[in-house]
Amino acid sequence: MITIKNLHASIGEKEILRGINLEVKAGEIHAIMGPNGSGKSTLSSVLAGREDYDVTAGEVIFNGKNLLELSTEDRAREGLFLAFQYPIEIPGVSNINFLRTALNEIRAYHKQEDISAKDFLAMVKEKQALVELDAKLTNRSVNEGFSGGEKKRNEIFQMAMLNPKLAILDETDSGLDIDALRIVANGVNKLKSKDNATILITHYQRLLDYIVPDFVHILYKGRIVKSGGKELALEMEAKGYDEIKKEFEIAD
């Protein structure tokens, strides 16, 4: 699905990613954990195509294509989806109009016709239920005046509508109470299939009680310093990141 090789990225003079290597196959769920400032959000932004970052070395192959050469919109059209840590409020653009435009642009990219109004509405109804999103919210402006939990649910709702091959969930658990977390996790689990993959980026182990990963990677100072199964997350939760910090501070 996606192969990341020796990825280096900087913002201005500062190098944040310093050689990331990661392979995610279809059907897998990977969790990337790490202390604050380790480069977790930078990784998701670089993959999604945010222009603030300069990729200085490495390559990313997504479905056989050189991801880093694609525009942000083409990455999305190829099936990459980033659930934002801080979803943007866009006053005046209705959620529904936004989603229909996005869906039709993705379809056009794959030489498919626009979705009919009837099919679109049926799909909205079905996917809304999946994340228990209030129908009123879909008609409102994108994320405008949404609570933190509603914004995160709206991200998963969009993910359900756009049906991506690879979803990157950037700190989707942050700011969620336990009920909202359960709803979001439930949505993600239901969307999981053998043909798609998920990368969960998280600071805490809590999310991983609800979405069980196949692999856990620890990111520190721009590198994956440790990989393992789901038990690695529990180990981190118990010990904290201090040990990792100590171990790799010296190696730095």
Next chain:
Amino acid sequence: MSIKIDTKSAVTQTLLEQLQKHASKVEFMPNNEIVDAIRLLEDKGIPNNKHEDYKYCNIESVLRKEFKTVEQSFNELTHDDIAPLKLDEAINMVVVNGNYHLDLSEKMVVKRFNILPLNDLFPAEKNRIASLAKSKTDALIALNSAFTGNGFFLEIEKDAVLPMPIHIIYINSGKQNNVVNTRNFIHVRENAEVTIVESFYNLGTGKVFSNFVSEKLIDENAKLTCYTIQTENELTYSVNTNQVSVNKYANYTNTTLTLSGELVRNNHNVELVGENCEASLNGLFITNGNQLVDNHTLIDHQVPNCQSHELYKGIAKDKSTGVFNGKIFVRKDAQKTNAYQSSKNILLSDSATINTKPQLEIYADDVKCSHGTSTGKIDEDALYYLKARGIGDDNARKLLLQAFAQELINKLEIESLQERVLHLFEKAL
């Protein structure tokens, strides 16, 4: 009419001479107004960028460069020319090159309002002409008063609530360079209610300097809602003056959408003269190329307990310029005034310019006045978010700009007009 011209400005002098050749006597205009007009023009001339109020809008230079000679020859228009400009849900009236055109206008199917050519007025009606827009206050009003065409007088009867809007289509159809002065007077009587759409077009082949003056008098407890749609083309240079007087408990709302025109200057002057009245001025402009759109508003709170609201938004592309200058004047007696003003703008190129200036002059001590202004680029975070969902750059920008404009387009409470404006807006993007 003989006019002695002895002015410092050669431009004004040439223009007056040329217009005089073509002009006939403006019968409905009081003599003293014409005298005042000529005096003011002789004295001050047409404003250039040395006048504070015309700092960004050099009318004199436009006249010098583009209207050295004035032909005053026009193409005839037929019903076929007008048909696509009409609005189905409205009574469509037509003004061509400054003259109210009876044949092209629709027959009145709605009672309780009168529309008459200015030349056909009875003395009682005639008295009202120039009672609000006075020659001695402004050179463009003066130019209009001295040389205006046979516009119309529109009166909505007392207590009449018109079931459909009146749509006035102003068309210029000059063959060569010409100057058109258009005038009207709209009087909404006590307790009456009406929506008036004013659309401006240039179907001509020559450049036009269009100098429009509208006087709007709103009596006690009456309601006037106006939509001004400016979609003249790149051959058009226009100055549009609205001089409005709002009486007790009355309500005036204007939404001006400027979608094209090489130079568009709007002077919107509203006097709140009766207690507990309310005025709202809204505007949206989008400028391309070297276009200039200059909105000047003045809200004059003369009496206590009145409210005013202003919301202006602009989008400037290429090398174009947008101006918003909003003056709120609260007189000493106008206690309990509530005035709010907001101007928001988006610059789409490094060579585009927005000048925005709120001007509050407050002489009363118990008032609520606020203003806010912002000018920035398109929201990059929002753009990124849309693109991250697969929406291409062009469409993402369009969505965001349309969202920015929608608040004003939504103020047009006529469905087909909204659609028409949305289409024009998308074309201008």
